[in-house]
Amino acid sequence: MTRLRRLVTLFATVAALLLGLGTPAHAYSQAFFPTRSSGDRGTDVVALQHLLTAHGWNVSADGVFGSGTDQAVRGYQSAEGLGSDGIVGPATWGSLVVTVRQGDSGPAVRAVQSLLDAKRGTGLSAGGTFDAATDGAVRSFQSHAGITADGIVGPTTWRNLLWHFENLGFDAGTMCPQSPDGNTGAHWATASAVGGLEAAAAAFAATGNGDLAVGDAGFEHGGDIPGHGSHEVGLDIDVWPVRTDSAQCTGPRITWESTAYDRAATRRLVQEVRAAAPGHIALVFFNDPQLIAEGLTQQYANHDNHLHVRYCEKIHPNSLYDC
Numbered sequence: 178m179t180r181l182r183r184l185v186t187l188f189a190t191v192a193a194l195l196l197g198l199g200t201p202a203h204a205y206s207q208a209f210f211p212t213r214s215s216g217d218r219g220t221d222v223v224a225l226q227h228l229l230t231a232h233g234w235n236v237s238a239d240g241v242f243g244s245g246t247d248q249a250v251r252g253y254q255s256a257e258g259l260g261s262d263g264i265v266g267p268a269t270w271g272s273l274v275v276t277v278r279q280g281d282s283g284p285a286v287r288a289v290q291s292l293l294d295a296k297r298g299t300g301l302s303a304g305g306t307f308d309a310a311t312d313g314a315v316r317s318f319q320s321h322a323g324i325t326a327d328g329i330v331g332p333t334t335w336r337n338l339l340w341h342f343e344n345l346g347f348d349a350g351t352m353c354p355q356s357p358d359g360n361t362g363a364h365w366a367t368a369s370a371v372g373g374l375e376a377a378a379a380a381f382a383a384t385g386n387g388d389l390a391v392g393d394a395g396f397e398h399g400g401d402i403p404g405h406g407s408h409e410v411g412l413d414i415d416v417w418p419v420r421t422d423s424a425q426c427t428g429p430r431i432t433w434e435s436t437a438y439d440r441a442a443t444r445r446l447v448q449e450v451r452a453a454a455p456g457h458i459a460l461v462f463f464n465d466p467q468l469i470a471e472g473l474t475q476q477y478a479n480h481d482n483h484l485h486v487r488y489c490e491k492i493h494p495n496s497l498y499d500c
Contacts, residue, residue, distance in 0.1 A: 219372020
């Protein structure tokens with residue numbers, strides 16, 4: 178992407194943040210259309226794939242931003258005069274989203290239902306029919322977000338749905354929650370970070386080295402998380418190093434210098450994290466000098482006993498999270 182294009186996209190994001198797309202002020206004034214691109218995973222990508230299908234660009238709604246989705250995005254952008262960089266930012270989202278309400282049906286409704294279920298636990302199936310249950314779930318989310326609860330999913334509701342954080346899927350049996358600093362419930366992150374970490378956890382579980390011990394990601398709507406100043410935008414997640422007894426979920430915490438530290442398994446863990454989100458890992462802080470020498474992690478003070486994984490987006494209002 179040229180510097181000019183990046184500046185234009187960033188301006189569009191900031192404008193959306195400041196102007197709220199013409200809507201009244203609400204609880205999530207920081208809500209914005211998140212940037213999604215090749216290598217991303219998760220619920221936002223599922224919604225994107227449904228919206229592409231709604232516009233005639235049929236792609237499988239598998240939640241993986243692979244080559245097929247990339248080609249469909251570029252084709253759509255070109256057809257709509259949006260350039261063709263494959264990066265789904267505010268302008269592309271703004272063009273893709275379809276206003277839907279009770280009585281409507283189709284892929285755009287499936288996108289709404291999948292977002293509501295993943296981010297608010299509504300239990301809706303993505304059947305594609307905007308029925309009374311979907312209407313109730315939409316109105317509940319709108320009230321939750323502090324916007325007009327009219328049951329109509331227009332640009333403001335889409336923006337809030339896509340921005341809203343998602344709870345990590347501990348029920349899959351591949352991760353366990355940790356709260357060593359007392360930040361109970363701080364297991365929320367952006368859909369792309371959740372999708373990436375869940376995929377890495379599933380792949381790591383297959384190695385037989387236990388589950389991923391995860392903590393201090395963020396709260397449901399971001400904001401201050403004591404002791405973790407950078408964990409406020411849903412893109413930073415802490416993961417515990419692997420123990421030789423695979424008991425990282427139940428055993429005492431260790432450092433890379435502990436006799437119970439399993440370097441080989443931790444190396445594999447980092448490799449799976451990076452492989453699950455290609456191009457979307459900004460850094461991994463962890464002070465094992467061997468992993469640092471291998472280019473897998475980076476040194477940072479106070480990161481002897483946990484890995485700090487930072488996900489990133491191609492364009493983000495905060496430059497720390499810009500890939």
